[in-house]
Amino acid sequence: MMTITRTTLGGVLTASALMTVLAAPPVRAAQPNDNPSKNARWQDFKEGMFKDRPVEMHGDAVIKLDAPARAADASVVPIAITAQFPQTPSRYIRKIYLFIDENPEPYAGSFEFTPDSGLASIETRVRVEDYTFMRVVAETNDGHLYSAVRFVKASGGCSAPVGKDDAAAEASAGSVRLQAEGKTVADKPQLVQLMVRHPNRTGMAMNQVTRLYASAYFVRKVMVSYADKPVMTADVNFSISENPNFRFYFVPHASGVLKVRVQDTKNKEFDSQVAVNTGSGSPSSTQQTSSTTP
Numbered sequence: 001m002m003t004i005t006r007t008t009l010g011g012v013l014t015a016s017a018l019m020t021v022l023a024a025p026p027v028r029a030a031q032p033n034d035n036p037s038k039n040a041r042w043q044d045f046k047e048g049m050f051k052d053r054p055v056e057m058h059g060d061a062v063i064k065l066d067a068p069a070r071a072a073d074a075s076v077v078p079i080a081i082t083a084q085f086p087q088t089p090s091r092y093i094r095k096i097y098l099f100i101d102e103n104p105e106p107y108a109g110s111f112e113f114t115p116d117s118g119l120a121s122i123e124t125r126v127r128v129e130d131y132t133f134m135r136v137v138a139e140t141n142d143g144h145l146y147s148a149v150r151f152v153k154a155s156g157g158c159s160a161p162v163g164k165d166d167a168a169a170e171a172s173a174g175s176v177r178l179q180a181e182g183k184t185v186a187d188k189p190q191l192v193q194l195m196v197r198h199p200n201r202t203g204m205a206m207n208q209v210t211r212l213y214a215s216a217y218f219v220r221k222v223m224v225s226y227a228d229k230p231v232m233t234a235d236v237n238f239s240i241s242e243n244p245n246f247r248f249y250f251v252p253h254a255s256g257v258l259k260v261r262v263q264d265t266k267n268k269e270f271d272s273q274v275a276v277n278t279g280s281g282s283p284s285s286t287q288q289t290s291s292t293t294p
Contacts, residue, residue: 029131030102032151036133041106045099050145055137059146060084063096063120063138067150074157076125076241081136081148083120086189087113087251093120095139100239102132104158104204109236111248117231118189118251125241127157127202158238159204166207166214169199176262176272181247186278189249194224196245196262196270202238219244221263226276227256252278 036042037057046055056062066080083093092115098108113120120138128134135149175197184190196219203216222234222244231250250258259273 030133030151031131032153034133036101036135036149036151039101039133041101042099042133042135045107049097050137053143053145055145055147057147057149059138059148062140062146063093063136063148065134065136065148065150067134067152069151069153071128071152071154071157074128074154075160077128077152077154077157078123078125079134080123081111081121083138087115087117087120089115092117092141093138094141096120096122097137097139098126098239099135099137100126100128100132101134102130103127103239104129104202105237105239107237108239109234112230112233112235114230116226116229116251118249121249122232122234123247125245126239127160127241128152128154129158130155158202161206161208164199164207165209166199166201170217173198173264174262174268174270176260176270178258178260178272178274180258180274180276184252184276184278187251187253190252190276191247191249192258194222194246194248194260195243196222197243198262198264200238200240200242200244217265219262219264222246223261223263224248224250224259226250226252226258227254228259252276254278 062084064082064084066082067077071077081096085091087093093113096111098110099106100108108126111122131153133149134152135147137145137147139145177195179193181191181193198219200218201214201216203213206213216238218238219236219240222236223230224232232248234246255277257273257275260271262270
């Protein structure tokens with residue numbers, strides 16, 4: 001008797017197993033009227049990360065999440081996470097966790113802040129693979145947890161085809177630019193934008209030129225300091241879109257240097273810095289960029 005087989009990424013699938021897969025009912029996509037607290041992936045993450053600590057599910061008085069109800073491009077979905085009070089030594093948001101329920105890796109990462117951050121707010125762009133609840137959890141310095149949730153309609157953001165040359169994209173990775181926006185005023189939160197040139201590959205997208213799947217390769221850590229004091233640290237993964245872009249705040253108490261170090265999954269490091277002059281009323285445009293390879 002001849003056995004019909006089909007090759008898959010995991011090896012070989014027999015004909016009977018293939019029929020079982022084809023006969024299985026389709027997985028139901030998440031819907032806006034679902035109860036976000038009942039999502040199994042979220043429950044697993046919550047139990048593993050926070051144990052028995054309660055999470056306030058209506059935490060909009062502490063943290064807000066803005067995201068499009070329907071994304072124009074699932075591979076570049078803009079989001080804004082906004083703190084509802086300023087950072088002070090006595091009360092501040094220590095860490096923000098980002099979770100996208102239906103992504104292949106739901107835990108998209110975390111962002112750490114200090115009182116010198118001024119505001120624990122951050123904007124970035126993410127990939128969304130399927131209709132999903134997207135949520136942030138803010139952890140305050142007293143250990144309390146507050147969540148904000150939004151539903152986003154998008155699909156294919158993590159597996160979207162790549163039309164670029166993978167080798168060329170990797171070779172050009174590492175350009176890092178810091179840009180302070182608006183007037184710089186001592187002791188006031190200063191908005192800054194960080195732009196990183198990097199393919200941030202998911203490993204799940206077929207290259208339309210080679211018809212092959214390139215391995216995952218993405219930015220995993222971002223460390224920002226001002227006057228040698230940390231103001232924002234991000235631990236992230238491929239859920240962040242190609243060419244990662246972050247907007248956040250820091251407080252310049254006096255003139256100093258804003259520095260960033262970016263690390264990726266090949267242990268490459270990319271550095272940049274910009275001098276900030278609080279006396280001139282505007283940030284300096286002087287910037288230095290360098291990269292190191294292990």
